[in-house]
Amino acid sequence: MEQFVIVGGGPAGHRAARSLLAAKPQARLAMVSNERQLPYDRPHLSKRFLLGDDSSPSLLADLGLRTESRIEWISGAAVGEIDREAARLHLDTGQSLAYDKLVIATGSRVRKLSAEVAQAPVHYLRTFEDALALRSVLASHAHVVIIGGGFIGLEVAAAARQRGCRVTVLEAQPQLLARTGCQALSRWAQALHTGNGVELQLQVNVNAIERGAAGKTLVQTSAGPVLADVVVVGIGVQPNAELAGTCGLDVDDGVVVDRNCATQDPNIFAAGEVTRYPVTQLGVHTRSESWTAAGEQGGVAGSAAAGDRSAAYGEMPWLSSDQYTSAIQCLGIPQLASKYAYLGDVHTDQWLAMGWSSDDRLVCAIGANRNRDISAIRRAMKRNEPLAEIYASALKSAQTTTGK
Ligand SMILES: Cc1cc2nc3c(=O)[nH]c(=O)nc-3n(C[C@H](O)[C@H](O)[C@H](O)COP(=O)(O)OP(=O)(O)OC[C@H]3O[C@@H](n4cnc5c(N)ncnc54)[C@H](O)[C@@H]3O)c2cc1C
Known part of the structure; x- marks a missing residue:
């Protein structure tokens, strides 16, 4: 056998x-x-x-x-x-x-900081044991410093705020969620988190993480030192x-x-x-x-x-993230988009951005609290069906973006 x-x-x-x-x-x-x-x-x-x-x-x-x-x-x-x-x-x-x-x-x-930078203990989050250890130190009023403004860092930021912690996010790029490549999402996430009391520092490099006095941790950054009770690293x-x-x-x-x-x-x-x-x-x-x-x-x-060669997988990447009471969904590859059209106002809690390549192929759809739309687009693309008129006609209003 x-x-x-x-x-x-x-x-x-x-x-x-x-x-x-x-x-x-x-x-x-x-x-x-x-x-x-x-x-x-x-x-x-x-x-x-x-x-x-x-x-x-x-x-x-x-x-x-x-x-x-x-x-x-x-x-x-x-x-x-x-x-x-x-x-x-x-x-x-x-x-x-x-x-x-x-x-x-x-x-x-997880990608880890070098031992040269991380001279004091930090938390990462990948496994159940990591989550148990992190949760045990998320006490109310603790100051949690999160290095990395990607999905994991921001989900931890949301949870820590909901636990009553003071939260600072340090991000090396000029925007949050930089890897998604969609500026509307980056700006929206920035407003969401600052609106929930997160202190954001963008374009900040972390040079060293050191033991401070009284059990604190000192995060030395290009913008000066930050004193933390807990340091969480989410850098991919x-x-x-x-x-x-x-x-x-x-x-x-x-x-x-x-x-x-x-x-x-x-x-x-x-x-x-x-x-x-x-x-x-x-x-x-x-x-x-x-x-x-x-x-x-x-x-x-x-x-x-098992021998079934008819089974095939070639789907667009599709991921979701829950932060506070919002659901974010990203379908496709935003890095391929050169122009975007929007359904809904990106300054509200419900919007959809659709990205097209320069040769007018739909390459991504990114949404805040628009899960149904993303599912409909995903289904249509998977079955190679035409997009519903509401999405197809959005191309006419697509704006070419610089720097995506
Ligand atoms: C905290 C967290 C939150 C997330 N939230 C979301 C979300 O909201 N939405 C979303 O779409 N995705 C999310 N993700 C990503 C998602 O969990 C991963 O994409 C998914 O788990 C990948 O599945 P996988 O089976 O490929 O790999 P994994 O889940 O990484 O599983 C691989 C397993 O293989 C084991 N392994 C590795 N090497 C060996 C070896 N040599 N021998 C034996 N075992 C080995 C690993 O330890 C691990 O247990 C999240 C990830 C994390 C960490």
Whole structure:
């Protein structure tokens, strides 16, 4: 009987297991995760989890990992090497595992400050343990300094404000959410957070984080020192692609896969945040940092590993973020947009920005509290259907933007 192995227990690995077992209910499957927890909901960690008192993570649908003998669940162990010639994995526990088909779903890890800069303890947020540690220090009136004004930093800022903390966000770029490339969203997020009492410092570089007196932390910045009780760093992630790279698979800021989640090795598939995959509608490859995308792509990887070559994933990146009572959604690749049209007033709490490339292809849609519109656009693009008139006619009013 064929032996399948999935490395990684995030949404990509979890969905890969589900689709694999749906296609091959009798398959022999092992899942290896270097985390100790059963697969859990990571997005929850920077939102409601920080506001509540749950002592365990919110788990994903039960795969029977604790009970079912057909899935060998190996947790708290990292795969350190893939030996493609022998079709074996070597774990850091000394164990080795043979595979016929392998799915790499190793996700990303947080980008860290160098030891030269971080001379005092700081918090990062990726895992359940990270979230537990951060929550335990978010006491009312603490001064929380957040380095990085991206989605994670801003979600933590919102939660910390809701916990009654004083919050300062330090961002190196001239705007928040700079990586989305949509100025309307950056300005709106700035108004949202300052309106909720967050102190923002833009275009500020952090030079050093030092221990201060009385248990405080001193953040030395290009604009002067900032005294903090808690420092949280959210400066992005990097894909856990070394495992694939060192065994000779194609890696280019992520494991390169095709629409079937296949690597250049016919026995190895990859899915989720660790991959660089082709976005069919836009004709480009991208790496997506999205919960939904990771799950959907994982489902395809599981089917493909089980032999179903009709399964394909080429969706536009799509991510959401909840901050205070607002929901932000970003579909597509804003960096490709050269002109935008807006539905709704971007100075209010409900608006939609649609971005077109210079050759009039819709390349992104970004919305504040316009989830239904984004879903409608996403559905239409996925099915290759014409856009509803309300969206299609927006192109006529699209304004060319400079600097996006
Ligand atoms: C705090 C937080 C909030 C987020 N909020 C949102 C949100 O609101 N919306 C959204 O769309 N996205 C959000 N994201 C992003 C989303 O969680 C990720 O895109 C998604 O988890 C990626 O899934 P994945 O399965 O590819 O990788 P991961 O979830 O990173 O899972 C990969 C797993 O593989 C393990 N692993 C890595 N290397 C090895 C190895 N060598 N051996 C064994 N195991 C290994 C990792 O430890 C991890 O458990 C958030 C992320 C974080 C951290």
